[in-house]
Amino acid sequence: MAKVNALIVERMHSPVALIPQLAGHIVAAGGKRLRPMLTLASARLCGYAGEHHLGLAACVEFIHTATLLHDDVVDESDLRRGMPTANALWSNQASVLVGDFLFSRAFQLMVSAQSLEVLRILAQASATIAEGEIFQLTTANHPETSEADYMEVIRGKTAALFAAATRIGAVIADRPAADAEALDSYGLHLGLAFQLVDDVLDYAAPQATLGKTIGDDFREGKVTLPVILAYQRGDADERAFWERTITRLEQSDDDLAHATALMRRHRTIEETLERARGHAAQANAAIGRFPASPMRKMLTDVADFCVERAF
Incomplete structure (x- = not known):
């Protein structure tokens, strides 16, 4: 990870001073570097002994960081991980364009791996992320959205990059297709678990733990x-509450507390966490085909951590 971090800093460099300044702000904001770590670990799990996994790990982080820059513009967010967002400090235009720069750097790093299959996987993941984000726009402010549509959104916007990050470890190690599929499944279910827990934390975690303002998702509709579960299980008055606060964004100071109370009443927070645990278990089962090793143990620990961070 130290080598990957050094590579990230190196590839953020540009003679246009605003680029490393703005990119460095979000990269230094304290992210867990979870996605690049998954690329390193999956490559080592598969016995890879080369150096291409370093560039690909940096590539995965650049794709993720670019999407964060764009997301904060779309969401009009002012805070990320307890720090002002790049768009709040500079401008929407600068954030979007630096995000584009990072996507370009990511593709340069992909090419350096000299694998058409790796390029295909990461290019497809990038397209899927964009589709997921656009699909999310169609569900925003619609509490009547189906569970199936919601799961499709998070499969695209979050889980796709997790799956790609782990799958490419098997590809560069030249492992059989079954190993690549197993790591893809691990990453997909890990990403689903990760996002489900994130959705819970927006309502059920102290800001110091979460690193962002509690209730951001609620305030943004x-x-x-x-x-979704609270809306489905609510009576007419409760559904009217969700339509007022989420659909029309007519919110008062005590509405967030009431929203959380409704979720507690219908056990939607607990049920979302149960589903996250289920996906974490599926992730760990997917890599059971690999022999026991420190890398496999680390990957199973990551899946467990993604759920346990909610407590």
Whole structure:
């Protein structure tokens, strides 16, 4: 990871001073570097002994960072991980364009791996992420969104990059297709678990733990699984509450507390966490085909951590 971080800093460099300044701000904001770590670990799990996994890990982080820059513009967010967002400090235009720059750097790093299959996987993941984000726009402010549509959104916007990050470890190690599929499944289910827990934390975690303002999703009218389940199980008055606060964004100071109370009443937070645990278990089962090793143990620990961070 130290080598990957050094590579990230190196590839953020540009003679246009605003690029490393703005990119460095979000990269230094304290992210867990979870996705690049998955690429490193999956490559080592598969016995890879070369150096291409370093560039690909940096590539995965650049794709993720670019999407964060764009997401904050779309969501009009002012805070990320407890720090002002890049668009709040500079401008929407600068954030979008630096995000584009990072996508370009990511593709340069992909090419350096000299694998058409790796290029195909990461290019497809990039397209899927964009589709997921656009699909999310169609569900925003619609608490009547189906669970199936919600799961399709998070499969695209979050889980696709997790799956690609782990799958490419098997590809560069030249492992059989079954190994690549197993790591893809691990990453997909890990990503689903990760996003489900994130959706819970927006309603059920102290800001110091979460690193962002509690209730951001609620205030922005984002439709997540705890909201969908509460809407489905609510009576007419409760549904009217969700339509006022989520659909029309007519919110008062005590509405967030009431929203959380409705979720507690219908156990939607607990049920969302149960589903996250289920996906984490599926992730760990997927890599059971690999022999026991420190890398496999680390990957199973990651899946467990993604759920346990909610407590």
